[in-house]
Amino acid sequence: MAGESTRAVGSRVWTIPNVLSMLRLALVPVFLVLIVVGGYVSALVVLVVASLSDLLDGYLARRLGQVTRLGQLLDPAADRLYIFAALVGLAANGLVPWWIVVVIVARDVFLLVLGVVLASHGYGPLPVHQLGKVATFALFFGVPVIMLGLAFPSAQPVTEPVGWAVTLWGAFLYWWAGVIYAIETARVIRIPRVADDSRSDTLGEGG
Ligand SMILES: O=P(O)(O)OC[C@H](O)CO
DSSP states (O other), rough: OOOGGGOOOOOOSSSSHHHHHHHHHHHOOOOOOOOTOOOHHHHHHHHHHHHHHHHHHHHHHHHTTBBBHHHHHHHHHHHHHHHHHHHHHHTTTTSSHHHHHHHHHHHHHHHHHHHHHHHTTTTTOOOOOOHHHHHHHHHHHHHHHHHHHSSSGGHHHHHHHHHHHHHHHHHHHHHHHHHHHHHHHHHHTTTOHHHHHHHHHHHHHHO
16 A cells, blocks of 8 residues: 555544454464464465455555555554564474574564654655565565465475575565665765765865
8 A cells, every 4th residue: 555655645543444454453363373273274364365355455445535544554564464473473383494583573673763763853754665565575475375385285395495485585675675775764864974074074174
């Protein structure tokens, strides 16, 4: 729903799309528990339902003119939480290494810090970069493909290499987008180039 930032955005809370987003968020703990207990087929069903509700609430928000600020926050938050939950659940079962969970969560903590820096200078969040969208999409595709192999072991020869390749590529792009956000944050708040300025001052005085 990032592209909606240019549309008229409302401040209502209890709209149909927002209720759908809240229900999607409420399903995150169910999704996590299902993974932890090894119910990968059921977890994938929850994920498919959540993804369909994501498409539906985006459509309804546009169709009913119910694009809201809350919706713009809830949607990406839900996407992130499903990715975190899948990775945490799989790591808890020893099926993915914990470092990949740390890499993904650390990137979002990094973005949170950038958000605080921007807010402290009076700026709102940066617009979503295309690379961030591609990275989230890759993670949202790669991690469920790994789960697909766990749900249907006969598919593993295909799902394991494909799922891992896409997940690792997604994690790389996720951080690459993070670096772009950091550069953009520095540009926005116009960090003074202290080293260069003081150097030219010193040279000036010396000459
Ligand atoms: O969608 P992401 O993960 O690239 O994050 C976007 C940032 O929150 C933009 O402010």
